Amino acid sequence: MYLTADFLKRGFRPGGRHGLSSTESRDPIGLAVAGLNRLARSEVIDRLGLRRQAEQAVFTVTRNGFRTATAAGRQFARLGKRGAPGTHPAATRTSGLFDLTPTEDEQMLVDVVGEFAAEVVRPAAAEADAACAAPEALLRASLEIGLPILGVPEALGGISEDRSAMAGTLVAEALARGDMGLAVAALAPGSVATALGLWGTDAQQQTYLPAFTGDDVPAAALALTEPTVLFDPLSPATTARRDGDGYVLDGLKSAVVRGAEAELFVVGAQLDGRPVLFLVESSTEGLSVEADPSMGVRAASLTRLGLTGVRVPADAVLGDTDGTAYAECVRLSRLAWCALALGTGQAVLDYVTAYVNEREAFGEPISHRQAVAFMVADIAIELQAMRLVTYKAASRAARGEDFAREVALARSLCAEKGMRIGLDGVQLLGGHGFVKEHPVERWYRDLRAVGIMEGTVLV
């Protein structure tokens, strides 16, 4: 009796799949409906011509769990002195004046990137979102404007004279005003190069940076996030175990940009109870990558990166093993996501400002109604508050000052208010906001990423 009941219970429990909680149970009618559903999905009725077959996007093949190996990747020639300290950018200096004016160099970068965002990125955004991929030509163009070497010291072939957190923030903002997904795709290789500039040893810099400062820049990705609830980046479940002369990594990472193409990963893993960054080349055995299309930021081709017994050499550790470089990496990454929120938030504000002035209802533009106009005002106010708090964190980072608090505040604001901006952007367009004819629904999906992403990109 008991056995039967137990068997039935397990057999009929629908939970754990299809977004059902594990406490759900089926009653007889539910069972009958589940059976009908199975029949409805069967190919038999299609063969009988009872239903038109929907075309499946190429991407759904990978969506359904198709796993592949990581890119074979290039051979990075081992150069430089192992263990010798690398060349790191110096902190910027302050005049002590409160000032909201970017430097001339920063302004020049913003102008160039802003033009690129408006003329190249925005027009490509909708299609890239649908395809879950950034156009090759766009990525190539992003290399030409110097994105990968923005955070690399001049001495190593880059363009930064000192810490580039402020410039990087302004650039990420300007790019995301075009599109967040494409911005993330374009910024990913530079994020890895910046990390190498900040924490790399001489050997690591000599080995890897020439690829980023040359003509054939590899796809590369920062892999900190993991697909678990209540994920805390400071306590990753991915582990690193000392093994002979090197380390063995095991775990699962998510939000890895263009994982299938990437040739170099920076992976966060727990070593002796502390989070540590590891450089992992894509050709290393034990890596697998799986497409992980998400709600938004789709143009960045987000993937999951599986690590099973991945063996890396002793000098794969990027930065220290006491968690300092790792924590800095998490903070700089949050800064990047805040900057992206600013750009996309600005895109929403620009768009709705024009829309509510053009759209008429009850014989006048809807902007003449306080209910509408006040929403626009609130978007502008919160966006500017987000911007100032983010800039404060960025300028502190560039000066080499502690910015843990400031970036936490920026992230809190950018996540909460940024999402609100996405929400109101759709609401202000009403039904038109819900359909893909307008970009606001994409921005709504993209802005949700800000409070969730850890790693992926940094400035």
Added chain:
Amino acid sequence: MINLETPRKHRTLIDQAHQVAMNMLRPISRTYDRDEHSYPKELDMLAAMIDGLAESGSAEGAGASGVRRDDRDDDSGGVRNGANLASVMSVAEMCWGDTGLLLSMPRQGLGNSAIASVATPEQQERYAGTWAAMAITEPSTGSDSASISTTARLDGDEYVINGEKIYVTSGERADSVVVWATLDKSLGRAAIKSFVVRKDNPGMKVERLEHKLGIRASDTAAITFTDCRVPAEDLLGSPEIDVKQGFAGAMATFDNTRPLVAAMAVGCARASLDLTRDLLAQAGVTVDYDRPAQVQSAAAATLLRLEADWEGAQLLTMQAAWMADNRKPNSLEASMAKAKAGRVGSAITLACVELAGSLGYSEVELLEKWSRDSKILDIFEGTQQIQLLIVARRLLGLTSAELR
């Protein structure tokens, strides 16, 4: 170069303000909250001290009159951190001490800011050292300040003022009152001018003092003007009715005073945050800035969110003042700062009462007081809704007839 830290040159001033707020205002904060309408005599000493600081130059020109847009200074083309920034930072610090007492500070009234904003150089000199209150609101006219009905009629070389004003901060204590009155109601906004009326003028009478929700240390007077005669030279600015310029002259005051009120909200809210953070720490709850909010306690997550909103309000306020210092038009930014600081001031102080439970609600602590004090800061110098109207009209390019 982008930098949003407290300006190096203002640090001493802010430290001084902090010490004054802590050692002079806090000890008498509850006393004058309970004892509404009694004059905080301690402030005379403090005012003398502030005057001394101003004389010595170490105040950086901060204070109510620090909002004057001074064109006489050299303009080397560099970035300036001047009196506007110094003023908002020191006002915030003083309101961290006590908002009601800051508003009662002799010679630091909003009327002083108005004089500083629109008076001619001769008038500046003549009113130096006066303590001026500000009288705009009327019993039937609040936010719609363009439709005030107090009149000023030119009679020989004097104006004759008639009307009733309410909500005049320090209306009884100040030496003079800056009164908004219309020269000709039919000409609309352009005809509204401000007048300095001295306290001893027999035509001016303080009718009563209000009993209020908060800022009880500060006097709020209702004043009547009955055939109140003031010398023509006490009309601030130009007596011409320039219909083209319209209301802009009178409203210019607000571009300067709104960041100050935003700063008050920022200072008051920081008092609540500082104490709540400490009380929570004593209870074993601290914010870990590096960990995601959702893996921390609800109290820590709330505190983090409040602090983030506070930081946004503070930086918007500093931005508006910085723009004034650098002679950039800042109407939009001043209203943004006022809107954000006004609403988060209330949200933060009320949330802190909740976090501290009945301890926060009780008069044992000052948290309940700060949550009463902060409410007015989302109302005077333009309510939240007025700020949103201003921001929206600017962004959308709409007139006040289109977006009402």
